[in-house]
Amino acid sequence: MEKEQAPRWWAVVAVMIGIFLLVTAEQLPIGLLSQVASSMDVTPGVAGLMVTVPGVVAAFSAPLLPVAVGRMDRRVMLTLLMGVMVIGSVLSALASSFIFLLAARVLVGISIGGYWAVAGSIAPRLVPGDQVAKAMTVIFGGVAAASVLGVPLGTLLGDLSNWRVAFGALGGFSLLTALALWCWLPPLPPREPVRLKVLAQQFSNRGVRVAVLATGFVVVGHFAAYTFISPILQDISGVAQRHVGSLLLLYGAAGIIGNIAAGMFAARHPYRAVLAIPSLLLVVVAVFPFFGVQPSSGVLMLMMWGAVFGSVSVSIQTWILRTAPNTEAATALMAFVFNLSIGLGAMVGGRVVDVTSLPVTMWAASALFLLGALLVWRTPPNIVGMKHR
Incomplete structure (x- = not known):
């Protein structure tokens, strides 16, 4: 932690929810693949690009985005990345063509990689040293929870309505999470440039x-x-x-x-x-x-x-x-x-x-x-x- 202060567990929870939503967004097309393929008139193999595109973009934004933003306050960075997630999710829900949908998924990929790379490093700045391991477990528990709960729940929502509603719901929850991050995280200037x-x-x-x-x-x-x-x-x-x-x-x-x-x-x-x-x-x-x-x-x-x-x-x-x-x-x-x-x-x-x-x-x-x-x-x-x- 930067100063002696009480543990900020609400901030830890907000960061975890962000990871949960981002990984859910990355993998949600898996459960909705047949729906989207039929709606957009593409093959299941082509529809799988909805997972490929954000995955590849996220992979490269994870190491590169923290370098690109330099000394931006990590509180601001995480909040902005959730804002990008909101835009990507809303545009996905409104996509009129498969190409447009893939372009929206690029925004989701940028959010995933940058957020994931920064989220783990801020745990020691939110809780005392003897609670860092627990905070890390909570934060990255969002990854497992997204895979085992977020995608199935999103798929169920899509089945009960349609795939556009599922993507739109992600945008709504992401907006709430962005507000929570801004309100609950303390100022987090980077301690050293990322190399x-x-x-x-x-x-x-x-x-x-x-x-x-x-x-x-x-x-x-x-x-x-x-x-x-x-x-x-x-x-x-x-x-x-x-x-x-x-x-x-x-x-x-x-x-x-x-x-x-x-x-x-x-x-x-x-x-x-x-x-x-x-x-x-x-x-x-x-x-x-x-x-x-x-x-x-x-x-x-x-x-x-x-x-x-x-x-x-x-x-x-x-x-x-x-x-x-x-x-x-x-x-x-x-x-x-x-x-x-x-x-x-x-x-x-x-x-x-x-x-x-x-x-x-x-x-x-x-x-x-x-x-x-x-x-x-x-x-x-x-x-x-x-x-x-």
Whole structure:
């Protein structure tokens, strides 16, 4: 903290809600893919660009935007980024063409990357030192909550009304969050200019390198398949489109359980936790086209999928805390990798699904999970905790 003062937990909550809304916005098209594709008269593969565009933009804005704004007060920066999110969401809801929609999604990507990169670094300035870990858990809990709750709830809203209403609602909530950030955050001038070279230096640490590559394999593989979960449930499992939103809530509930379980397990065994994630995803996604061919079995496998992927953030973050010499720089690097992987996964999956089929896309994703599992398996377990190896 900058001065001795009471913890600003309302500010921490406001920052967390911002992350929750931004990550929800990034991934919301996954649940609304069939609706948007039909409305805009594009293929599901092309519609997947709604995830690719903000993911790629967010990946590059994460390291570059803090550099570009220099010494701008971080309170002002976070509030402005939520304002950009409002504009991007409203324009998405009003889009008259798919090209216009993608242009609006660029604004969403800028908000996501810049906000995510700054949010983690301000926790020590809002609470005393002995409460920083808790504040970080709350702030980045918004990432997991968006994946397991925000997207399903947004999808359900879209199913009950239409996809434009879901995007418009995001804009409304983002406006309220911008006001909360302005009112609850204290002035936060940057302590030192952000340097890109610090990010590059993280690759000299073996533990960070493994975490980055494993995250890339897992997230690209996941979104190559999960971006098309709506057509997967409809075409493979025989689920009616009107039920997809409700089923994604079950996916979200399973993800919360997985997140809690992984948090407890990873605290004691981070290596095993990170190794288990791609291994289990490999099995679940690879066999889905064979065993998820009925609504009941498809829902069961969807929940298993959600439980495993819901454990990614907490497990990888625990690994980073045990290995990275500079956890703040490593977190910004992971924001770059995670968001770029979301965009690449959706793009790769879109290409494969348009050229081949949904099952082939799921098997291609499984191949990436296999690479991730092999990478972690070939890494010595004692690397976790060796910060300067």
